[in-house]
Amino acid sequence: MSLMKSLLAGSALAVLSTGAALADPALIYDLGGKFDKSFNEAAFGGAQRWVEETGGTYRELEMQSEAQREQALRRLAESGSNPIVMTGFAFGDVLTKVAGDYPDTKFAIIDMVVEAPNVQSVVFTEEQGSYLAGVMAGMASESGTVGFIGGMDIPLIRKFECGFAQGFKSVQPEGSLVSNYTGTTPAAWNDPVKGGELARAQKSQGADVIYAAAGGTGIGVLQAAADEGILAIGVDSNQNALHPGQILTSMVKRVDNAVFDAFTAGTDLEPGVKVMDLAAGGVDVAVDDNNAELVTAEMQAAVDEAKAAIASGEVTVHDFMTDNACPAS
Incomplete structure (x- = not known):
């Protein structure tokens, strides 16, 4: 019986260690699964790092459908898990409803703000990291046209697109950006065929x-771009190794740090909004052995200059979610 089935059947919650304490933390992955090579897998990496560094144990479950969110969250809270970390904005409404029923349980939600005295809301400045990716794309593009493919068409992902467009246009003011989204439902996160x-x-x-x-x-x-002989840019996790020499960079969103920090804080997790921006190491672009040959000295210098300008406030990257508009469009 899977952990999810165990949860929904009301039977004992499976744990990673038989000696787990009542106050073990828990991690709920969003749709797409923990091995999505992207957002969820970054969260898993943070949990695993916490295990390696502390020897602790944690509970985890993977969402199978939207209908399971509330019951799964309640089961974890009732089991004594604390804190409970969830990945993704889609948990927002459910957590708003559930958090007040478990005032002694601390919750952390990534990518959404939920105002409650026992909730930490972790948000990232994706627009800043995406700006850096746009700078690199602008310098690498020979055609003057770059593309953006988003998953579910929501303001959060428009935030990535807008930052990317601003960075690209800072290098190629007359360049063109082609944009598409996979869909308008959560299924948009797990359709690699459509992505290709x-x-x-x-x-x-x-x-x-x-x-x-x-x-x-x-x-x-990423696979289709590699097959077609053009460059791609990964996201969330460092995806450079998936196609060495064909992925220009990955806009790394340190979801792993958010999970690691929440697990480390444990029941002392501080409520409120935690902003993980460029200056705090929350977002960045990845350069390693897999893409080093693609990143010229000039490109690295431009990225470093952009980082400094953003950190100092000289360059302000527009956040699409503030007004649902993008000046670079």
């Missing part, structure tokens, strides 16, 4: 660098 189709369509429109911010769907984007 969109990538090939964007190439036919002239795009020679494509940024994917689409969870598991992005794996199809």
Whole structure:
């Protein structure tokens, strides 16, 4: 019986260690699964790092459908898990409803703000990291056209697109950005076939660098770009190793740090909004052995300059979610 079935049947909650204490933390993954090579897997990495460094144990479960969110969250709270960390904005409404029923349990939600005295809301400045990716795309593009493929069409992912567009236009003011989204439901996060189709369509429109911010769907984007001989940009986790020499960079979103920090804080987790921005190491672009040959000295210098300018306030990257608009469009 799977952990999810165990939860929903009301039977004992499975744990990673038989000696687990009542106050073990817990991690709930969003749709797409913990091995999505992207957002959820970054969260898993943070939990695993906490285990390695502390010897602790934690509970985990993978969402199978939208309908399971509330009951799964309640089961974990009733089991004594504390704190409970959840990945993804889609938990927002459920947590708003549930948090007050378990005032002694601490919750952390990534990518959404939930105002409650026992909730820590972790948000990232994705627009800043995406700006850096846009700078790199602008310098790498020979056609003057780049692409963006998002997962679910929501303001959060528009935030990635807008930052990317601003960075790209800072290098190629007259350049063109082709944009597509996979869908308007959570299924958009896990459709690599559709991602590949969109990538090939964007190439036919002239795009020679494509940024994917689409969870598991992005794996199809990266594969298609590699097959078509153009460059891609990964997201959330460092995806450079998936296609060495063909992924320009990955906009790394340190979801792993958010989970690690929450687990480390334990029942002392501080409520309120925690902003993980560029200056705090919350977002960045990844350079390693897999993409080193693609990153010229000039490109690295431009990225470093942009980082400094953003940190100092000289450059302000627009946050799409403040007004649902993008000045670079």
